[in-house]
């Protein structure tokens with residue numbers, strides 16, 4: 513967990529990473545305008561956990577397209593009914609469905625005022641282009657790739673349980689059977705069985721790998737080693753985002 517230490521009036525510090533002034537909970541000068549960050553990585557790379565932590569530090573909403581689709585499925589909405597077979601089988605849901613759900617979320621006041629950390633979108637070059645159009649004239653400020661070897665990611669997914677209520681994940685090793693946060697009975701995600709995990713990895717290589725190469729080629733990608741402790745990865749993600757935002761600020765006209 514990253515701790516914000518309050519130092520005097522309106523000043524705080526995230527040890528070793530960000531030192532700034534402004535409203536606690538927002539990343540310093542990053543508070544002066546909406547901050548829009550996307551976190552990408554293969555299934556099991558820790559996108560959900562790290563995006564939630566980054567969003568808390570920046571004081572912006574965490575938006576996961578996987579969570580949005582699972583919520584639509586849970587509600588039995590028209591989008592959910594059409595998305596279910598894709599989510600259950602580990603394939604990408606059609607862009608039209610994901611964009612319908614995502615664009616509704618991006619229109620809300622918290623997002624237009626503060627920005628967001630987007631988790632699991634874009635996953636293809638087409639989705640990146642669609643997102644640029646949705647966000648125009650100001651696109652994403654930073655795109656972070658969490659790099660974790662496939663074997664480690666597969667182990668994590670095979671060992672995880674999730675809270676159906678608040679979405680937190682825990683490793684089965686530490687299982688009490690109940691969510692530490694809200695007390696709900698933990699469950700296995702339906703797409704965390706071995707065949708579906710394999711399909712999700714294949715989709716990542718065929719669909720998302722070209723996007724990562726494209727973003728990298730355009731100088732828009734920051735890679736972070738995700739094969740470390742949760743807190744260490746968080747520290748590095750925050751440092752990476754901070755560096756990108758500072759670079760943008762210093763090179764702005």
Ligand code: ADP
Nearest residue numbers: 555556577578598599602603604605632633635
């Ligand atoms: P993971 O990245 O570990 O597979 P997510 O919760 O991010 O888990 O996504 C779960 C599923 O939701 C995906 O396998 C896919 O079916 C669907 N999904 C999520 N994001 C997208 C997206 N950007 N485009 C298409 N489908 C998506």
